Amino acid sequence: MSEITLKANGTTHRLDIDPATPLLYVLRNDLGFKGPRFGCGLGQCGLCTVIINGVATRSCITPASAVKGEITTLEGIAKDGKLHPLQQAWIDEQVPQCGFCQNGQIMTAKALLDKNPNPTDEQIRAGMDRTLCRCMTYYRIQAAIKRAAKVMADARPVSGQGVVA
Amino acid sequence: MTSFTKIPKQIQEELSRRNFLQSAGMLVVSFGPLLETAQAQNGSGQAAGPYPDPNFRQLDSWIVIHQDNTATFYVGKTDCGQGTGTSFRQMMSDELDIAYDKTNLIMGRTDTTVDQGGSGGSDAIQTDGWPMRRVAAEARRVLLEMAAQRLGTPVNQLAVSNAVITVRADPAKKVTYGELIGGAKFNVALTGRDVDATTGLAKVKTVQELKMVGQSPQRYDIPPKVDGSLQWAVDVKLPGMVHARNVKPPVAGAKLISIDESSVRDLPGFVKVVSKGNYVAVICEREEQAINAARRLKVNWQKPASAPFPSSEDLFKYMRAATPTSSEKPEVEGNPEAAMASAAKVIEAEYDVPFQGHTAISPAHALADPSNGQMTIYSNDMKSYGMRNGIAEFLRMPREEVRVIWMEGPQGYGRTAADDAGFEAAFLAKELGRPVRMQWMRQEETAWDTKGPAFAFKLRGGLDAQGNLVAFDYDARSADYNHVGYNEPDTVLIAQLMGIRRNPPTPGGRGIVPTEMYALPHRRNSTHVVSLPLAWETPVRTGNLRDPNGPQVAFASESFMDELAVAAKADPVEFRLRLLNASTSDDSGFKRARSIAVVKAVAEAYGWDTRPSPRPVGSGNILTGRGIAYAVRNQTVVAEIAEVEVNRTTGHVWVKRLVCAHDCGLVINPQALRGTIECGMLHSLSRALHEEVRFDTEKVTSVDWVTHPTLTHADTPAQIDIVLVNGDPHPNRPDLPHYGAGETICKPMLAAVANAIHDATGVRLRRLPFRDERVLAALKTARV
Numbered sequence: 011m012s013e014i015t016l017k018a019n020g021t022t023h024r025l026d027i028d029p030a031t032p033l034l035y036v037l038r039n040d041l042g043f044k045g046p047r048f049g050c051g052l053g054q055c056g057l058c059t060v061i062i063n064g065v066a067t068r069s070c071i072t073p074a075s076a077v078k079g080e081i082t083t084l085e086g087i088a089k090d091g092k093l094h095p096l097q098q099a100w101i102d103e104q105v106p107q108c109g110f111c112q113n114g115q116i117m118t119a120k121a122l123l124d125k126n127p128n129p130t131d132e133q134i135r136a137g138m139d140r141t142l143c144r145c146m147t148y149y150r151i152q153a154a155i156k157r158a159a160k161v162m163a164d165a166r167p168v169s170g171q172g173v174v175a
Numbered sequence: 176m177t178s179f180t181k182i183p184k185q186i187q188e189e190l191s192r193r194n195f196l197q198s199a200g201m202l203v204v205s206f207g208p209l210l211e212t213a214q215a216q217n218g219s220g221q222a223a224g225p226y227p228d229p230n231f232r233q234l235d236s237w238i239v240i241h242q243d244n245t246a247t248f249y250v251g252k253t254d255c256g257q258g259t260g261t262s263f264r265q266m267m268s269d270e271l272d273i274a275y276d277k278t279n280l281i282m283g284r285t286d287t288t289v290d291q292g293g294s295g296g297s298d299a300i301q302t303d304g305w306p307m308r309r310v311a312a313e314a315r316r317v318l319l320e321m322a323a324q325r326l327g328t329p330v331n332q333l334a335v336s337n338a339v340i341t342v343r344a345d346p347a348k349k350v351t352y353g354e355l356i357g358g359a360k361f362n363v364a365l366t367g368r369d370v371d372a373t374t375g376l377a378k379v380k381t382v383q384e385l386k387m388v389g390q391s392p393q394r395y396d397i398p399p400k401v402d403g404s405l406q407w408a409v410d411v412k413l414p415g416m417v418h419a420r421n422v423k424p425p426v427a428g429a430k431l432i433s434i435d436e437s438s439v440r441d442l443p444g445f446v447k448v449v450s451k452g453n454y455v456a457v458i459c460e461r462e463e464q465a466i467n468a469a470r471r472l473k474v475n476w477q478k479p480a481s482a483p484f485p486s487s488e489d490l491f492k493y494m495r496a497a498t499p500t501s502s503e504k505p506e507v508e509g510n511p512e513a514a515m516a517s518a519a520k521v522i523e524a525e526y527d528v529p530f531q532g533h534t535a536i537s538p539a540h541a542l543a544d545p546s547n548g549q550m551t552i553y554s555n556d557m558k559s560y561g562m563r564n565g566i567a568e569f570l571r572m573p574r575e576e577v578r579v580i581w582m583e584g585p586q587g588y589g590r591t592a593a594d595d596a597g598f599e600a601a602f603l604a605k606e607l608g609r610p611v612r613m614q615w616m617r618q619e620e621t622a623w624d625t626k627g628p629a630f631a632f633k634l635r636g637g638l639d640a641q642g643n644l645v646a647f648d649y650d651a652r653s654a655d656y657n658h659v660g661y662n663e664p665d666t667v668l669i670a671q672l673m674g675i676r677r678n679p680p681t682p683g684g685r686g687i688v689p690t691e692m693y694a695l696p697h698r699r700n701s702t703h704v705v706s707l708p709l710a711w712e713t714p715v716r717t718g719n720l721r722d723p724n725g726p727q728v729a730f731a732s733e734s735f736m737d738e739l740a741v742a743a744k745a746d747p748v749e750f751r752l753r754l755l756n757a758s759t760s761d762d763s764g765f766k767r768a769r770s771i772a773v774v775k776a777v778a779e780a781y782g783w784d785t786r787p788s789p790r791p792v793g794s795g796n797i798l799t800g801r802g803i804a805y806a807v808r809n810q811t812v813v814a815e816i817a818e819v820e821v822n823r824t825t826g827h828v829w830v831k832r833l834v835c836a837h838d839c840g841l842v843i844n845p846q847a848l849r850g851t852i853e854c855g856m857l858h859s860l861s862r863a864l865h866e867e868v869r870f871d872t873e874k875v876t877s878v879d880w881v882t883h884p885t886l887t888h889a890d891t892p893a894q895i896d897i898v899l900v901n902g903d904p905h906p907n908r909p910d911l912p913h914y915g916a917g918e919t920i921c922k923p924m925l926a927a928v929a930n931a932i933h934d935a936t937g938v939r940l941r942r943l944p945f946r947d948e949r950v951l952a953a954l955k956t957a958r959v
Contacts, residue, residue: 011443028443028463035463044410045403049537050617051466054880057537084403093402100401104393104846107854108256109400110585111536116401131893138888142880144536145256145586146857148891150850 014075018043019086029075033067034058036074037083045084045113049142056114056141066121084113087120095165096120099158107145114141119155127166128159224549225575226286231370234317234363236289237310238271244338244353245277250307251291251370252299253283253557255587257917258394258847259299265387265843266304270311270379273338273352275387280395283581285563291370293558294587295661295719297915300843301809304913306373310365313375317363321355382841382911391846396583408555408582409614411542416610417446418462419603420469422455423619424672426873428479428709431455438473448472449606453712454672456603458611466616482872483709490654491527491942494631499703500656501682509697514646518637521646522742525633526731527942530626530654530868533720534883537585538620539592542612543604550577550601555584556593558661565594565662566601569670577601588858590661590718592624595668602669621883622875623668625718626868628655628683632731637697642743644754647698649732655683656706659718671712680710683717687724689732690807692767693751694758714875715868722918725808726859726925730943733804733926737788738939746785747803747930748778764810764914769838773900774805777814777836780898788930789937792959796823799831802930806922810914811839812900815856817927821935823959826951830860830928833892838900839916848916849897855920856895861886863925865944884946 016023016033018041025040032051037043037060046069049057053071060069063079087094093101096116106112115138122129122137129137134152143151229236229249239247248267254260260280268275283293291303315335322340323330326348334343340355342348367373382388399405424431431453439445439457444464449456457472459465485493515521541554550572556562559581567577579597587593592615600613615623630653637646657680659666665677684704707715740750751774761767781801790800798821805814818832835852842848865884869877877883925943932950933939938957940950 031463035461038410039412039462043403044406047407047409047537048614050879052617052879054617055536084401088402097401101393101397104397104850106256106394106397106400107850108536108584108586109397109405110407110583112400113403135889135891140887142536142885142887144534144858144885146854146861146886147850148857148886148888149853149895152888152891 016041016074016077016081018081019083027074029073031074033060033069033072033074033077033081037069037081043083043085047110047113049111049114054140054142055111056118057111059114059117059141061117061121064121064124066118084117094120095158095161096123096154099154099161103150103154103157105147105150105154107147111141111143115143115151119151119158123155123159123162127162129155223547224578225573226549226578227575229287229289231289231373232365232367234310234314234361234365234375237307238267238314238361240314240352240356242353242357244351244357245279246271246273246338246352247279247281248307248311249281249288250303251283251289251293251560252303253294253559253581253587254396255294255557257851258396258844260396261392261394261847262300262843263304263307264395265390265392267307267311269385269387270308271315271338272335275392277338283559284578285560286578289370290560293556293560293581295558295589297808297811297917297919299915300913301915302371304843306367306371308379309374309377312377312379313363313365314361316375316377317361318352318355322350325350325355388841388843389845391844394847405583408542408553408584409537409540411553411582413542413544413610416542416612417458417460417607418465419456419458419600419611419613420465421599421613421615421619422457422469422472422474423623424453424476424712426476426478427483427713427715429453429476430479432475432477435473435475439468439471442468442471447607449603452673454669456599456613458603458607478873479709481708483713484707484715484870484872486871487529487867487869490529490629491631494629494652494654494705497705499652500706501684502701502703503684506688506700507698508695511646511648511697511699514697515635515637515648518645519640520638520742522636522638522738523634524735524738524941525631526734528630528727528730529943530629530715531720531862531866532621532626532868532883533588533591533624534621534885535585535591535624538615538617539596539624540584540612540614541593541597541600542610543597543600544610545604545608546610548576550605552577552579552597552601553582554579554593554597555582555587556597556662557587561662562594562597565664565667566598569598569664569667570601570605588721589723590625590659590720592620592668594662597662598664598667599669618878621878623714625659625716625720627720627723627727628653628658628717630654630687630727630731634731634735636735636739638739638743642745644695644739645697647695649689649699650701651687651728651731652703652705653684653687653724654707655704655717657681657710657716658683659716676711685724687728689728691732691805692770692807693754695754715870721858722808722921725806725918725922726862729804729806729922730925730929733806733923734929734939734941737802737926737930737933741788744787746787748774748783749785751803751805766807766810766812769812769900770805770807773812773814773836773838774803776898776900777803777816777834780836780896781816781834783816788934790934792937797821798823798935800931800933800935802927802932802934804923804926804930806919808915808919808922810912811916811919813837813919813923815923815927817924817931819928819931819935821932821950823954826947826949826954828864828928828932828945828950829890830892830931832894832896834896834898835920836898836900837916837920839919840914841911842899842901843913845899848899851917852897852920853895855917856924857886857891859921859924860890860928863928863943863945864890865946867944
């Protein structure tokens with residue numbers, strides 16, 4: 011056991027745990043997060059995805075002691091009581107069936123859009139490819155990502171465009 | 176035994192509800208919310224048990240009207256993610272005449288909701304929706320009578336809308352449901368020989384009177400699933416809870432010789448090793464400690480004397496050579512042998528479908544709490560009522576001392592390992608006297624969950640000189656001996672590993688003949704079940720997987736129908752329509768007429784050009800083609816068209832477009848239904864392209880998402896079109912029943928893809944799945 015410090019969704023936590031503990035179990039069982047979930051423990055499915063330093067990270071194969079930046083979980087992407095555009099698009103497109111994998115889908119999509127705000131269909135397929143859903147909601151997920159990308163683009167101030175007086 | 180009575184917040188509402196139900200005979204005016212809150216805050220109350228069954232013949236078991244003029248519905252179903260909960264609320268709020276958004280729904284908790292069996296058989300809307308509608312209609316009737324008394328006006332002079340009853344002649348005179356009964360009990364008895372027949376005196380509304388039914392309110396369960404606020408069964412934590420992991424035999428059929436507990440005794444957090452027969456589990460304080468201890472526990476196993484099964488490579492050879500454990504008396508119509516003998520052309524083909532697993536996205540899990548000498552199991556199992564009964568019997572506890580609280584979880588398309596995990600958690604919790612959370616690991620889930628049975632088919636068809644199908648001979652062998660049922664205390668895996676044996680084992684092989692409405696005057700359906708050498712304690716165990724057997728059967732029969740169309744040089748749609756039109760007999764659901772309508776609708780939506788298959792093989796690297804298949808399950812009719820691109824150099828198949836025409840009668844929520852259809856088709860597409868449980872002669876070797884691939888984002892079609900044919904081509908029919916929508920969707924897809932690949936390449940694939948290497952080998956053999 012040793013003391014480690016984790017910052018998640020703006021809050022700093024100090025924990026006395028085995029530093030080799032996969033981050034997933036710390037997030038779920040010590041810090042009480044419900045977004046990241048166990049699916050394979052092998053980094054193959056993406057259910058456990060959190061974002062660390064802008065990177066979609068599979069917390070089931072990430073030792074807690076190896077985390078060097080702030081962790082963002084599904085619970086932390088809404089801002090000022092307003093859902094993230096991806097979450098809203100997930101509702102508007104009625105994406106989930108059982109919904110168990112959707113943490114991984116939304117968090118992977120967020121990291122994708124943060125890097126590439128206007129992905130092509132091919133880039134969405136490639137970027138999301140190893141994030142699995144056994145209810146097979148892929149078609150709706152891809153539609154929701156496109157919808158969210160459009161909403162986010164519309165909300166961004168357009169540069170280089172004159173204002174008509 | 177330590178007593179743990181702190182209950183997760185989300186469950187508190189249920190406890191107050193149960194206390195409410197137990198206050199039978201109490202004269203109440205408006206004690207509801209206040210008392211409920213007080214009891215919920217108290218926490219313990221009667222949560223300690225026992226947990227008698229809610230009485231389905233009492234209106235109060237189904238509906239509570241609150242003082243704020245809202246309603247809560249209590250139903251004995253579970254929602255596996257198709258939005259049935261939303262549909263139940265639509266149906267019940269429609270009958271009760273209350274706004275949908277003023278209602279709430281509680282499902283699947285054995286101590287607070289009546290036993291409607293949970294989920295299964297796509298019967299939620301078709302069967303269970305009816306008592307829900309009737310009890311809601313009865314509540315409306317009773318409220319109208321109460322209002323008549325209160326307002327001094329006969330019922331026939333009252334109007335009701337959005338839970339407000341007004342005097343027609345004087346709309347200023349009104350009373351709300353909440354004012355009439357809010358928080359109090361109806362104390363109205365219902366009748367019915369069983370829960371499905373539950374009814375009051377009121378009649379349900381006609382289709383024309385329904386307002387919420389047919390609309391698409393958004394599913395209420397989706398927002399908490401995307402903002403991270405939902406508490407799933409995996410999230411429940413109780414004071415004193417420990418974590419368990421199983422240690423499975425490394426070789427199927429192995430016998431436990433000894434356990435070296437010293438290999439884990441000194442590990443941090445170690446609590447206990449529990450073993451009985453060949454069942455072994457390790458319990459630790461923390462989850463990662465249990466995972467570590469289960470990996471490190473040294474167990475001495477003895478391999479079985481003979482191989483438990485042939486390798487998956489040799490499976491179909493084995494199945495065809497095996498002596499069946501059972502054979503049904505063939506279903507014969509007309510004289511198929513004579514018709515075959517006189518046919519101008521006879522076509523024969525064999526089809527192979529491997530074992531395919533549930534492989535839920537999250538491995539099986541459950542939390543069991545033995546507090547107060549009772550047993551509470553938190554589980555996502557879709558049949559919570561069966562789990563309660565099964566666990567009570569398994570643990571030899573009175574049913575009233577066991578309850579199962581259903582909570583959301585990963586997909587439940589049939590008999591998943593969630594059943595097994597529930598029994599294991601309960602057994603360990605009873606042994607230990609502490610709440611135990613059991614979760615399987617990925618490799619364990621993929622190897623050991625129940626499988627849809629493998630099939631070996633042989634089909635023959637006879638065509639006359641004009642290309643008409645005059646004889647049809649169908650022979651199916653399923654590897655389905657000792658088919659595992661739901662929550663059976665003598666077939667769940669822990670029972671098997673403990674040495675418990677059902678005698679005799681379930682023969683298996685139910686419902687394995689085609690159900691399409693083709694007119695085939697001379698036909699024979701023969702079905703057989705074969706057993707693998709090891710019938711018990713085997714990871715290759717069979718149980719219901721989404722439309723059990725339907726996808727396999729339709730793969731063979733609808734692929735073969737295409738082969739017959741090819742032999743007749745007929746267009747595949749035209750060939751099917753000819754067979755559907757060749758008879759005038761129909762049934763109560765107008766299934767033949769609706770089949771014709773659905774096949775025509777899918778062809779029209781796709782833009783089908785009439786021509787025989789295959790098309791002339793193109794010269795480029797990408798070959799395209801289209802295929803159709805159609806199926807019926809109960810009263811629901813579905814036809815699907817797949818358009819494929821086949822890569823000539825890699826063998827890769829991409830299904831670029833899917834079209835579905837779907838008729839399940841009255842549609843409750845079109846948007847939710849469309850989602851179910853999309854995802855059901857893609858689930859079957861995954862089975863068509865990827866899924867196969869592989870094994871050597873000792874163990875399953877498909878154990879994770881690399882060795883057991885599944886459909887991914889990259890496989891997703893570019894376009895999916897869905898036509899809700901919505902019912903009945905007989906306009907004079909006064910009412911449309913609502914049929915079960917879900918599982919029929921899963922049937923046609925595998926054959927539609929096979930038929931499309933054939934259309935594109937001229938190559939007929941008769942063995943699933945169509946992985947790149949298999950397709951490429953077939954293309955090379957055919958020199959395409």
